[in-house]
Amino acid sequence: MSIKENLHQIKSNLPENVTLVAVSKTKPIADLQEAYDAGQRVFGENKIQEMVEKFDVLPKDIQWHMIGHLQSNKVKYMAHFVDLIHGIDKFSTLKEINKQAKKHDRVINCLLQAKIAKEETKFGLSFEDIETIIASEKLRELKNIKIVGFMGMATFTENQEQLNEEFSALNNFFNTQKTKIETENCQLKILSMGMSGDYELAIENGSTMIRVGSSIFGSRN
Numbered sequence: 175m176s177i178k179e180n181l182h183q184i185k186s187n188l189p190e191n192v193t194l195v196a197v198s199k200t201k202p203i204a205d206l207q208e209a210y211d212a213g214q215r216v217f218g219e220n221k222i223q224e225m226v227e228k229f230d231v232l233p234k235d236i237q238w239h240m241i242g243h244l245q246s247n248k249v250k251y252m253a254h255f256v257d258l259i260h261g262i263d264k265f266s267t268l269k270e271i272n273k274q275a276k277k278h279d280r281v282i283n284c285l286l287q288a289k290i291a292k293e294e295t296k297f298g299l300s301f302e303d304i305e306t307i308i309a310s311e312k313l314r315e316l317k318n319i320k321i322v323g324f325m326g327m328a329t330f331t332e333n334q335e336q337l338n339e340e341f342s343a344l345n346n347f348f349n350t351q352k353t354k355i356e357t358e359n360c361q362l363k364i365l366s367m368g369m370s371g372d373y374e375l376a377i378e379n380g381s382t383m384i385r386v387g388s389s390i391f392g393s394r395n
């Protein structure tokens with residue numbers, strides 16, 4: 175199927191409150207343009223340099239999401255345009271994003287990445303560490319960032335029961351924190367979980383934002 179057909183297929187089964195992020199990492203400009211022409215406006219990339227190159231040539235009403243693990247020294251290259259940063263797993267990264275956002279007189283939306291997978295390789299904060307960050311006084315000083323939710327990546331497995339457990343744990347944590355904390359720069363609205371292989375299950379477990387790559391653009395090399 176074409177990119178356009180894939181997009182329509184996915185969107186036709188998507189609840190209204192769920193945002194589809196088209197993960198276009200490694201894919202050529204022409205593929206992104208095709209998705210854009212089919213109405214897609216939210217794109218996710220995992221490398222800052224690649225995202226900047228695509229931003230420069232594609233229409234300016236695209237919302238760019240950084241979904242990859244961040245290197246602080248590169249935040250400055252995307253601070254003027256990035257719409258949402260998903261993968262934050264250190265307070266120091268928030269400070270750097272704040273500093274760069276301030277230079278452009280912007281407030282950058284951020285998601286804290288929770289470690290929900292049992293695998294050793296996945297990045298992310300423990301629920302405890304997330305609670306500490308969002309309750310901290312230090313966070314209140316960062317006026318140019320806003321924490322708008324959490325992001326999680328489940329274990330790479332076919333085991334539905336395990337996926338269910340991982341997604342529902344994050345959903346429960348999200349719902350608890352949402353009612354507990356609401357400040358100027360922490361308003362929890364977005365729960366980013368689910369990829370091509372597991373997004374349906376993620377949505378059943380409360381996801382409001384799915385990050386889908388290969389089911390739209392085909393497999394990556």
Ligand SMILES: *Cc1c(COP(=O)(O)O)cnc(C)c1O
Nearest residue numbers: 197220241369370385386387388
């Ligand atoms: C690549 C990537 C995705 C998309 O993966 P697919 O399996 O191709 O849908 C989602 N989230 C993150 C963080 C990624 O790096």
